[in-house]
Amino acid sequence: MITLEEGIKVTTEERDGNLLVIPEGPLTIYEVGALHQTFASGFTDRGGLLLDLNGVTECDTAGVQLLCSARKTAEENDASFGVIGIAPAVLKALNACGLVPEKVFDLKEEV
Secondary structure, three states: OEEOHHHOEEEEEEEOOEEEEEEEEEEOOOOHHHHHHHHHHHHHOOOEEEEEEOOEEEEOHHHHHHHHHHHHHHHHOOOEEEEEEEOHHHHHHHHHOOOOHHHHOOEOOOO
């Protein structure tokens, strides 16, 4: 487990050749800089990125931008990207931005 800025906790593990990232806490402008590095390692050190966002307690537009950027990076690098859980806070932020989760993310069954 890694503790990043402003108290967000992030657990990472390898899952089927991808980096599974499980953030717990806020996903706001205060955390995205540190999380960006963690997400990037999924594309540089692994075959892709898998996110479990069930533990996110708060999400703002910077958090949504980070998630969309990760999806775009995966597409550009022909890497995998998926989400296995989305907390209500993330859904609320996506809706506020006019985004539909099923169109933004490749939603996966929890493994």
